[in-house]
Every structure is written in C-alpha cells, then in structure tokens.
Amino acid sequence: MIQASARSRCVTVTTTEEKPAVDVDDDVDLEFVEMIKKTGGPNIQNCYQCGTCSGSCPAGAFTNYLVRGIIRKALLGLKEEVISSPDLWFCTTCYACTDRCPQDVKPTDVIKAIRNVAVAEGYMLGPHQKVAAKVVEAAHAVPLDKESWQNLRVKVGLEPVPPNASGNPWAIDEIRKITKKSGFEKLIGYEEFMKAQKEKAKKKAEEKKSQKKE
Secondary structure, three states, rough: OOOOOOOOOOOOOOOOOOOOOOOOOOOOOOOOOHHHHHHHOOOOOOOOOOOOOHHOHHHHHHHOOOOHHHHHHHOOOHHHHHOHHHHHHHOOOOOOOHHHHOOOOOOHHHHHHHHHHOOOOOOOHHHHHHHHHHHHHOOOOOOOOHHHHHHHHHHOOOOOOOOHHHHHHHHHHHHHHHHOOHHHHHHHHHHHHHHHHHHOOOHHHHHHHHHHHO
C-alpha cells in the first residue's frame, strides 16, 4: 500500500489482490486456439500481451473483465476456464480495443469467436439467452412488446410499431423457420428456457395469490 504524504494531493493506493498462479499442465486443450481462429478470431496469435486492449476497455473499468487475460488463457489452451467464465460476456463490442491494437489481433472478434465456442459447449449467461430467445419469439432482439413503449413512440410523432418484424406476423414466422432449421433454437436451449420462464411466471403468480389471501 502506498500512503500519501501530508503535503501531497495523492490518495492512498492499494494494490489489487494477487491471483493464484495458473497450472497450465491441467486441462490444456491444444486445439482451442485453432478452434478460435476458425470461428472468427484468426489473428489471436498476433497478441504479445501489451495490454492496450485492457487499458482501452470501458467495461474493464467497472468490472473484472480483462481482455488480455482472456486472450492469454486462450493461447495457453485453457479452454474450459475461458468458456465457462462469466467475464467473457462483459464485452459490449464497442471495438475500442480493436481500433487501438498495435498487432491487429482484433480482440473484439476474438472474444466473439470464443463466445461462439462457449455457446456451442453449453455456456451462455441468462440475459444473453433471454435476448436470443426474444429473437426466436418476436424476430427482434428488443421488441416493443409493452403498450407504454408504443405510447411513447406516438408521443414523439412515430408510428406505434416500427417498420420491422415487430409489426409483420409473416416475418416473425419466417424468422422462426430459419431459427429452427439452422439449429439456433437448439443452440440457445430455447425450449428449456421458455419452460423455465413459464415455471417462474407460474410460481410468481402463486406467490402473489398467496399474499392476497393473507
């Protein structure tokens, strides 16, 4: 810990907690890097760990997300540790790291490629699964399925429903056919997710009903 002097305007600086060393002899997948390259991150091996990506990342300033750390572990073949980490989903795809990378690693594309591998292996955060399910259900990641949102559009002089799939039932049917035939529904666990949502809604309704009786 570095303590500021009485005359200094600097604040106390405390070092971050030291993380345990990673044993690369355990659970190493030598094919992981090639998998990432084929899935959308062909330049991952250009990385020489300069840290520009992590220093440029707005998400990293508020979370434990460390682009450089994920790429380093991926290069070491620590597939399971990388694809199972919730940190993988903190990236907002702003491309700040890609714009500044001196080695043209394209870190954002690497992260997206690893996410693709993670989903294929059954790892996906709830909020992302919810958005994916919305695409299947309404052919739009952020559908205007609340009357208050439609009223707000009217208030600012817009049509209640935007000119996209939200207002075209035939388009929703077409998207549903595509998501089913392409295997997207199965990939995101759509049926299991919807079943869990119904159970959750049912439980909430029962709790609300029980509270009213009390």
